[in-house]
Amino acid sequence: MKTFVCIKRVPDTSESVVKVDASGKDVDSSKFSFDINDADNYAVEEAVLIKEANGGTVQVICAGPQDSDVMIRMALAKGGDSAVRIDDPRINSLDPLKVAKVLAAVIKSEEFDLVLTGCMAADDGGMAVGVALAEELGVSHAAMVKKVQVEDGKVRVQRELEGGISEVVEITLPAVLTIQTGINEPRYAPIKGIRQAQKKELKVLKIEDLGLDENEVNEASSLIELQNLYMPEVVSNAEVIEGEPEEKAEIMATKLVKGGLL
Amino acid sequence: MGAIYVLAEHRQGVLRDITLEMLTKASQLSEKMGGEIVTVLIGSSVDSFAEKLAGYSDKVLYVDDPLFADYNSDKYQKVLVELINQDKPELVMIGHTTQGVDLAPALAVEMKLPFVTDVIDLEFADGKPQPVRSYYSGKVNANFAFKGEAPYLITFRESTLEVAEPSKQGKVEKIESPLKEELDYRRFIEYVEAEVGDVDITQSEILIAVGRGLREEKNMAIIEDLAKAVKGDICGSRAATDAGWLAHDRQVGTSGKTVKPKLYIAIGISGAFQHLAGMKGAKTIVAINKDPDAPIFSVADFAIVDDLFKVIPKLTEKLKELRG
C-alpha cells in the first residue's frame, strides 16, 4: 500500500484569547501555541497501522511554514517514510479548494493507493479539503471515517454519521479517506524513531515545482473572498458567579441546593 | 434572481432537521433577494417527505428511484450536477452534516462553483448572498463574498435557527433519475447502530459533563465524587470519549447523544457547536471553564470562570454538606 497522509499545523486556541488583528482579515497569532491538527494525528497513526499490516510506504504532505517541520518529523518518527512540505505564501490557504489543488499536485506525480486526511482542521473547521482533494485526483472518497479495513483492491470503511450510528461503505482503491478523531490510539514517537526521522527525506517545494502556476492557487484566483473578521457578539444570559474559587464553589452549591436544581 | 436550491437530507426513513432549518433560512433570504425556493429530494419511496417539503418550498424536485435507497455521495453528485447545469440556480444549500461534507466539496470542484463551507448565516449584499462563517471553534466570525458567477454553493451548519411554520404550497415535480445504473466504486453496505451502554444518558435528569480541560484520566476521580454527591450520571465531550476517559455512549453532541436533563454541569468543555447541539436543550446549564471567551458560556445559566481543579472539589464538599 502506498499511502499519503496530509497534515496541517494549527494553533491551539481552546484556551487562548483570539483577537482580530489590525488588518481585520487575520487574527493575532503571536501568543498561540501550535501543534499538529488533532484529526491529522489520528490520520498519521492510521496510515502507519495500514503500513504495518499490509506493507508499503507512508508519505507525509504538509502545506505550511517552516515551523511545521517539527510536526512532520514527528510523523516520520512514528513510521512515515518521507515528506513533502509546500512552503509558499502565495497559496490562498483560506480557500479549501486551493489547498486541495496544491496537495493534489504533489500526489498526482506518483502512484498511490490511499490518501488520508483529517476530517477537519481545528482552525478553519472547514471539513472540505479531503473530499475536494479526492475530486481533484479523480478518485473515490469517504468522509468521517472511523474504521478502515483494507481488502483486495478495496477498502471497507465505517463512516461516522450523526447520533452515534455509522454506515459501512466499500470503496475501490485508490481513494481518499478523511479520518475522524478517536479511530485509533495515536502512539508516542519512539526515541529511536525520532533519531531516524532526522535522516528521512523532507522535500520543501514551491508551487512551480509542482507544475502549478501562481494564478491557479493564489487569492486572486479564488472564487471566494474574505471580507473581514469580527468578534461574534457573545450573547450570554448567564449569571456570572464571582469571588475566589472556594467562594464560587460555595455560592454555586447553595444555588443548586436552595434553588431546587438538584 | 435565480432559484435557491436546498438539498433535502434524510436517513433511515427520517427527514433530518437540517432540511427544514435550511428552508427556513432560504425563505428569509428569498424575501430579500427574490428567487424561488426549490427543494431537491433524492430518495426511494419518500413521498411523504415530498409533501411535507412542499409546505416550505415553491417547488420540490423529486427523484424517486431504488438507486437512491441509501445515500451515496457519488450518486447524489451526478444528479446534482445535472440539475444545477439545467436550472442554474443562484444558490445551492447543502447541510454541513456528515452527509453534506461528504458531497459538497467534490461538487464544488467538479462544477468550479464558488464554495463556502460551514456557513452559520447568510446576508444579502451587493446583489448576492453573502455567507458568514466561524473560525477557531466559534471565537471569530468571518464575512465572505462570492466572486464570479452563480451558482454559489454553501454547506449550512445545523441547529443555528428555529424552524418556521410551513407557509407555502409548492408543487411536487417528479423527475426521472439522471443516473441510470449503480456505481461500482462506492457501495453502501449497512448501518451500524450506536453502542448501547450501561446508562442511557438521554434519560438522565442530572448530568456531569467533562471535557479536555480535565487533562488526564486519573482526574476523573473528582468528577466521580461530584456525580455521586448530586446523584448524577457522567457524560462528556468528544475529546473526553476519544481519550478513553469515558465510554463512547456517554458522548454528548452531534455525533453522540442529544440530552435534555434538568441540570447539566459542563466542566472544562469549550462548547464547540457539535457539543452545544447535543445539550443546549438542558433546563439549567452550569459551565465551569477558565477561559472567559469559551463558547459554552453562550448557553450557560450559571458561569464560573475559573480553574476547575480549584472549584470542583470544593463544590462537591459543599454540596455534600448542604445535602447532609
Ligand SMILES: Cc1cc2nc3c(=O)[nH]c(=O)nc-3n(C[C@H](O)[C@H](O)[C@H](O)COP(=O)(O)OP(=O)(O)OC[C@H]3O[C@@H](n4cnc5c(N)ncnc54)[C@H](O)[C@@H]3O)c2cc1C
Ligand atoms: C464531525 C464532527 C463531529 C463531532 N461531534 C462531537 C460531539 O458529538 N460532541 C462533542 O463534544 N464534540 C464533537 N466534535 C468535536 C468538537 O468539534 C470539539 O473538538 C470538542 O467538542 C472539543 O471538546 P472539549 O470542549 O472537551 O475540548 P476543548 O475544545 O479542547 O476545550 C477544553 C476546554 O477546557 C478549558 N480548560 C482547560 N483547563 C481548564 C481548567 N483547569 N479549568 C477549567 N477549564 C479548563 C479550556 O479553556 C477549554 O475551553 C465533533 C467534531 C467533528 C469534526
Ligand SMILES: Nc1ncnc2c1ncn2[C@@H]1O[C@H](COP(=O)(O)O)[C@@H](O)[C@H]1O
Ligand atoms: N495546509 C495543509 N497541509 C496539509 N494538509 C492540509 C492542509 N490544510 C488542510 N489539510 C488536510 O485537510 C484536512 C481538513 O481540513 P479542512 O478542510 O480545512 O477542515 C486536515 O485535517 C488536513 O488533513
